[in-house]
Amino acid sequence: MTIDALFEASDNQQADAALSITIARPDDWHVHLRDGDMLRAVLPYTAAQFARGIIMPNLTPPVASVADASAYRSRILAARPEGSGFEPLMTCYLTDLTDPDEIERGFAERIWIAAKLYPAGATTNSSHGVTDLAKITPVLERMEKIGMPVLIHGESTDPDVDIFDREDVFMETTLLPLLKQHQGLKIVVEHATTSGTVDLVRAHAPRMAATITPHHLVINRTSLFQGGLRPHLYCLPVAKRESHRQALRKAVTSGESCFMIGTDSAPHMRSAKQADCCSAGVFGGVTALQTYVQVFDEEDALHHFEAFASLNGARFHGMEPNKSTVTLVKKPGIAVAAVPIGGEDIVVFRGGETLPWSIKA
Ligand SMILES: NC(=O)N[C@@H](CC(=O)O)C(=O)O
Numbered sequence: 075m076t077i078d079a080l081f082e083a084s085d086n087q088q089a090d091a092a093l094s095i096t097i098a099r100p101d102d103w104h105v106h107l108r109d110g111d112m113l114r115a116v117l118p119y120t121a122a123q124f125a126r127g128i129i130m131p132n133l134t135p136p137v138a139s140v141a142d143a144s145a146y147r148s149r150i151l152a153a154r155p156e157g158s159g160f161e162p163l164m165t166c167y168l169t170d171l172t173d174p175d176e177i178e179r180g181f182a183e184r185i186w187i188a189a190k191l192y193p194a195g196a197t198t199n200s201s202h203g204v205t206d207l208a209k210i211t212p213v214l215e216r217m218e219k220i221g222m223p224v225l226i227h228g229e230s231t232d233p234d235v236d237i238f239d240r241e242d243v244f245m246e247t248t249l250l251p252l253l254k255q256h257q258g259l260k261i262v263v264e265h266a267t268t269s270g271t272v273d274l275v276r277a278h279a280p281r282m283a284a285t286i287t288p289h290h291l292v293i294n295r296t297s298l299f300q301g302g303l304r305p306h307l308y309c310l311p312v313a314k315r316e317s318h319r320q321a322l323r324k325a326v327t328s329g330e331s332c333f334m335i336g337t338d339s340a341p342h343m344r345s346a347k348q349a350d351c352c353s354a355g356v357f358g359g360v361t362a363l364q365t366y367v368q369v370f371d372e373e374d375a376l377h378h379f380e381a382f383a384s385l386n387g388a389r390f391h392g393m394e395p396n397k398s399t400v401t402l403v404k405k406p407g408i409a410v411a412a413v414p415i416g417g418e419d420i421v422v423f424r425g426g427e428t429l430p431w432s433i434k435a
């Protein structure tokens with residue numbers, strides 16, 4: 075990693091010094107690429123930022139077998155822009171009916187590298203998720219045995235639990251017992267949003283880790299209501315109060331190896347967001363690295379950026395960091411405001427805004 079003053083000729087031909095940082099190319103350990111036209115529209119943005127990505131399996135129907143995952147992987151590879159070496163890392167969607175032998179076969183054949191646990195009804199396309207953890211005990215035992223991580227959307231699905239408490243309640247009522255029951259199981263808490271969650275993850279590292287999104291580092295729950303209701307900032311888990319955002323910023327910039335990038339870039343058509351019942355998901359893939367590096371800069375922690383962005387996730391998943399690099403420059407840039415699909419579009423998180431950091435072309 076190098077942190078430098080980069081000299082570039084500016085418009086008026088004077089040499090301006092801009093802060094820059096060069097790191098091993100990052101990976102995105104949690105991304106939704108969808109399928110079909112949407113896949114083809116959004117993949118180039120993720121492939122421009124990241125070398126590899128853990129692809130979420132919540133399609134309809136879900137990616138729940140070796141054959142499904144293998145076919146989906148081929149569709150992603152076929153949708154890559156020309157010359158892109160982006161590598162999709164597949165996951166299996168756990169259901170009440172998941173077969174431990176199928177799980178092991180996909181892992182042994184390197185078709186998938188992890189399984190995704192959605193409590194049924196917790197989030198977008200989770201209706202086929204697990205209704206009761208007891209139903210997948212043999213699956214989790216097998217995963218523990220073969221060293222295959224489970225990636226968890228950690229929110230309680232009890233309708234009586236306040237939406238802002240669902241993550242903490244899940245950790246208390248479901249994750250703690252799970253940790254006890256499966257003491258060797260590797261667990262990633264996806265899109266952590268509370269101070270309680272990051273503390274829990276720290277306490278159980280290194281077999282436990284967490285992904286943290288760019289949006290949860292820059293918005294809090296008040297942002298959702300800034301001047302009116304902001305559907306494009308609505309995702310699950312919903313953004314929490316400011317003290318939690320501060321705890322997340324501390325966690326990612328701390329240098330601790332249990333925290334890694336996971337954009338949770340989750341595209342939905344504008345019409346699905348600006349609707350009577352807005353779909354959950356923030357499309358952050360286009361501005362992810364610009365946002366993350368800005369946070370590290372603001373927290374005076376650029377020296378810890380490469381660990382979070384490019385090393386911690388690879389180490390957790392037993393992979394080498396990428397050999398290629400990316401350079402980010404503290405030079406204002408404007409990302410596209412929306413990505414068109416057919417006659418419609420998908421609104422980009424922080425798109426159209428002037429961001430203080432850019433990716434060097
Ligand atoms: N994060 C979200 O709000 N939505 C995700 C699902 C998920 O990751 O929970 C999606 O698929 O749209």
Ligand SMILES: [Zn+2]
Nearest residue numbers: 197227264310
């Ligand atoms: Zn989720």
Ligand SMILES: [Zn+2]
Nearest residue numbers: 106130338340
């Ligand atoms: Zn997600």
